[in-house]
Amino acid sequence: KNQVEQSPQSLIILEGKNCTLQCNYTVSPFSNLRWYKQDTGRGPVSLTIMTFSENTKSNGRYTATLDADTKQSSLHITASQLSDSASYICVVSARSNYQLIWGAGTKLIIKP
Amino acid sequence: GAGVSQSPRYKVTKRGQDVALRCDPISGHVSLYWYRQALGQGPEFLTYFNYEAQQDKSGLPNDRFSAERPEGSISTLTIQRTEQRDSAMYRCASSLAPSGSGEQYFGPGTRLTVT
Numbered sequence: 001k002n003q004v005e006q007s008p009q010s011l012i013i014l015e016g017k018n019c020t021l022q023c024n025y026t027v028s029p030f031s032n033l034r035w036y037k038q039d040t041g042r043g044p045v046s047l048t049i050m051t052f053s054e055n056t057k058s059n060g061r062y063t064a065t066l067d068a069d070t071k072q073s074s075l076h077i078t079a080s081q082l083s084d085s086a087s088y089i090c091v092v093s094a095r096s097n098y099q100l101i102w103g104a105g106t107k108l109i110i111k112p
Numbered sequence: 113g114a115g116v117s118q119s120p121r122y123k124v125t126k127r128g129q130d131v132a133l134r135c136d137p138i139s140g141h142v143s144l145y146w147y148r149q150a151l152g153q154g155p156e157f158l159t160y161f162n163y164e165a166q167q168d169k170s171g172l173p174n175d176r177f178s179a180e181r182p183e184g185s186i187s188t189l190t191i192q193r194t195e196q197r198d199s200a201m202y203r204c205a206s207s208l209a210p211s212g213s214g215e216q217y218f219g220p221g222t223r224l225t226v227t
Binding site for chain 2: 042043044045046049087089099100101102103104107
């Protein structure tokens, strides 16, 4: 069964610190992996999209990595800011039908 | 240009009533997706369209749910004989590229409450 699992479920860090969020997936055949940021009450906003051949991609202070062999991805946030408080959702697309399989997300809280 | 819009933003209905949720995608976007999102969870795929053709409806929970996109632009998700378990945020997204290969842009959602 195609699944996406994320850890931790929630995370609290102090402003200015770095953090890393994890995503493991069992989607096959793999097409691409995305990280979304979702602020409370808002729709998800895309941070990165990575295909099979890409193993790292950055978007400002966000850096995503992908290991297609172990089917793992991480999202690293550098020098966190209060505005980074949100849910971060890992989404994997299956090449067979391009359906997006969504993880449950990691709720990140940045404290001053 | 304008982003994805959805209407109504909030809908309260009584159990047993039918509801129609509307999604207006970004102009020119080929694909349109419907998701349902429970509080504290990631979006759950319902169905998607390329142009006017419904490509995948495997995520629709049962036959009370249906969707259409007759002219390849605006889409309507209809829930018949609503039940309390249908209460959720319903989100629509559109993509310039077909079949889920491109960036998806999400609308603000419709919060459905069935009493």
